Amino acid sequence: MTFLVSDSLPDQITRYLTEKIISGDLRPGERIMEAHLAEKLGVSRAPIREALQVLRKNRLVELVPRQGAKVAPLSGQYVRWLYDIIFELYTLVVRQLIAQADRERIGLLDAILERIEDISRAGDEQAYYNARFEYALAALEVTDNLLLKEMIMDFVPGLMRIHHVALKQRVGNIGKTLVQLRKINESVKTRDVEKGVKALRKLLNSDLEFALHAVGEPPRRGAKKARQP
Amino acid sequence: MTFLVSDSLPDQITRYLTEKIISGDLRPGERIMEAHLAEKLGVSRAPIREALQVLRKNRLVELVPRQGAKVAPLSGQYVRWLYDIIFELYTLVVRQLIAQADRERIGLLDAILERIEDISRAGDEQAYYNARFEYALAALEVTDNLLLKEMIMDFVPGLMRIHHVALKQRVGNIGKTLVQLRKINESVKTRDVEKGVKALRKLLNSDLEFALHAVGEPPRRGAKKARQP
DNA sequence: GAATTGTAGATTGTCGACAATCTACAATTT
């Protein structure tokens, strides 16, 4: 017997909308109208409004008073902001990982990394990113800073969305990132903080480049200015 | 004529509750019951539920499904988690401040710092912390990373709450922090990132110590004060 | 024809009521 942690209406609606947004079924800028959705899902607007607040926290939608909810746009600027912050926060995770990971945790990370190696040889980008998320979350488990964990977890749906967009466009970066992932994994074993943080930065920089391609804004050479949609 | 940015019912209720929690009028662990509050304020429960979501985001309340809202407790552990994260995030701010502050911004920061110096000579702890917040927010203004700004702003009410608790107990740390604030201000002028970040760390470590006293959990004896940059 | 104004319909904000279920306490058992 397995027990559901929670399956409230708002939770279900949140999952439903999250999936729609990540998959691109709901597109950036698209309005989400409470009454329509309520009728479609056979619920009232109250749980939908609550779900929209959660999606706001995950930055999948934007809420404007008296104008309702729309799917958050994915600009290159936003992606850059996001990765800057992720780097700072994950630096804390890597430090704690290196300071505190026990043999069991290291074994688990090794196992995931090995699977990632297999997947990368097969060239399955989709599986590669799923496994990398798994690695990242397994690493996150060591931190005793629950506030940090929560903040990072809030970003996960948004990151999955970015990766989904990238994969749809056949944009991949296995080569550049796998090397850095190996280095991070080694740095945990040798307790080498500097190496770990450096590899993390390179890893995230590759991801950022990858993400910028995905949102149609390759890394700047000359300064191209933003324009109004 | 001045225009109100927003004065929706949820906003007003959020401000009302935020003030009550910061001032300690609502105490840690105390339940906030929707119907009672609704009657007291003469509104229905809908805007109150929305306000509670905002307070949740600011970490002033905890929401448990089917059990409602209670004022978030203030543990030493939580405060440590918080300052760890604030340091990482504000490091980004300091870096951008040093990289991008123009003469005008530097002048503004100088002016605030000068006021802080005056206040510290007068020994007014309350005014000292208010002015320090002002300095921190003026520094935050230079960042073009709106995501970062938003995340930091979410912490502000919680930090004000901690400071309020400390001041009620006559716990102060003007001496230790003013030195570091001066160093940060200098580092902006000399564009010295390392100096700025180092001073920021010391500043926040003093604040952390101060906060731990306030929540009745003085720093552990063996605790190291700084970690690797 | 372009810009402005007015209007109908659509959409969000708020409300009060009811359903689901949680909490505190009383009644019962050991």
Add this chain to the structure above:
DNA sequence: AAATTGTAGATTGTCGACAATCTACAATTC
């Protein structure tokens, strides 16, 4: 008396309806 069970009242979750106001388009003006 301590622990367990049962129950009444209190509290949160959800709903449908109405009020406020926003949006898109038609009518009007220049």
